[in-house]
Amino acid sequence: MEKNALPVVVIGAGPQGLAAAAHLAERNVPTVVLEAGDGPAAAVAEWGHVRLFSGWPELIDAAGARVLAGTGWTAPATGYPTGAQWISGYLAPLAATLGDRIRYGARVVGVSRLGRDRLVDAGRGEQPFTVHVRPAEGEEYRLQARAVIDASGTWSTPNPAGADGLPALGETATADLLSYRIPDFRDRAGFEGKHTVVIGSGHSAITAVLALARMARRDPHTTVTWALRRATAGNAFGGGDADELPARGALGATAKEYVDAGLVSLVTGFRVERVTREGERPVLIAEDGRTLTADRVVVLTGFRPDLSFLSELRLELDPTLQAPVRIAAEVDPNVHSCGSVAATGAADLAQPEPDFYLVGAKSYGRAPTFLALTGYEQVRSVVAELAGDHEAARRVELALPDTGVCGGAGLFDASGASLGGSCCAVPSQVLQIGRAPASV
Structure with a gap:
């Protein structure tokens, strides 16, 4: 099959994965969404009892709202939903509208290039992706794809209690x-x-x-x-x-x-x-x-990206955060945490592996500053780039809200209130920002 006739594969049917599918649907791009869980936003469902601090307007993607507009759906306008309410009020209806583009119980266990392992240069970019899928039932299979958007998040890989980033001695046994x-x-x-x-x-x-x-x-x-x-x-x-x-x-x-x-x-x-x-x-x-x-x-020490199933792809990730290098300095809590980080798009997320993108919380690696709005802007730009609308991909359509937090992460071993250099007026309280679910 001609490479450009193949679908775009989206990994994950969470908020950003569903938003990506909505943008692709608007542009009539064939799409397959692979979700390891048995329903939409399966990770969100695991913290469905938690209330978000983002209000409804910050939790609905514009393309998702447009796709739903013809179904009689009404966008919730005010209030701070729980994870379960986010699903029932928006994510589940969007998934239902996207229909058979989504495959549930489909865990991605590997992504590579057809006939090319990581070492092979020749003709690499012309070959389609191969996405290996382990279904909840039946035998493992693979799909070919013209592009892959990894929106699988970080929920499945929480950080351990051990202070050195590895499980503490005895942690696994207990x-x-x-x-x-x-x-x-x-x-x-x-x-x-x-x-x-x-x-x-x-x-x-x-x-x-x-x-x-x-x-x-x-x-x-x-x-x-x-x-x-x-x-x-x-x-x-x-x-x-x-x-x-x-x-x-x-x-x-x-x-x-x-x-x-x-x-x-x-x-x-x-x-x-x-x-x-x-x-x-x-x-x-x-x-x-x-x-x-x-x-x-x-x-509750944060999360980290699962990169194990991407081992045959050529990725350029920051050595500290495990995030795409072009956005790492913007989100690194060791550098700063003042106000809001800049919106990121396709150019910032591009990898040496053409047409492969990390989006959503996974694109921030281990950084704890991700907002749903950031992911929605990412997928809008990435889908525009994949559709050949380069002007729209370059355009920025998002202004992120300030955190009111200034001055960076501070000195780790400082006994006083060291802020590591202020970038704006210091508030009465300072924070090392946390991530989803309570920072969505």
């Missing part, structure tokens, strides 16, 4: 005592009257801390410890009133109130080296010898 997702705190019996340790400094960690603190306010036998790796708590509480997403700014401000009120014990400089157990209770041991014994441990 995994049954640890949770790497924001728990559904409607299951109050699992937490009330118990001691829970939350590890992490981003919005997901803050969301968990707030829910637990509310339980502690009702029940004095419920205790909460918030363990931060950094030596100072200065980066833990957000941009406050300076954040242009008010619900995001309120998260950190409320967390500070609960810490000040004694509902949450804040422990800084706690870098987990080992996890052991006392019966059914996990024990965290820090590099400096301090210990925390808990009934429950919730590890």
